[in-house]
Amino acid sequence: MARRYGGNPAAAIILIAADIAAFILILWILFFLLDANRANDLVNWVHHAANWLATWSRDLFTPDNAKWRTVLNYGLPALVYAGLAHLIARRINA
Structure with a gap:
């Protein structure tokens, strides 16, 4: 797995964490656009996680x-x- 994300394990951890964060945010966007049921536990969890990840940018636009x-x-x-x-x-892999 480290090879897929680069040679250094630290770089791989950073990229995996960022991929997970981006996935959660994109998943929330999709749930919102498709009018997912907010009473559903998964949708609710993704919404709360996305809110936390986007704290600094919510209501920016x-x-x-x-x-x-x-x-x-x-x-x-x-x-x-x-x-x-x-x-x-x-930078880490350089």
């Missing part, structure tokens, strides 16, 4: 359309986490 607002405010941290993780991992 405030368009009138709720779906567009969710894509922006939860998609930005997914991109930031993935981008920073890849920069850090590249």
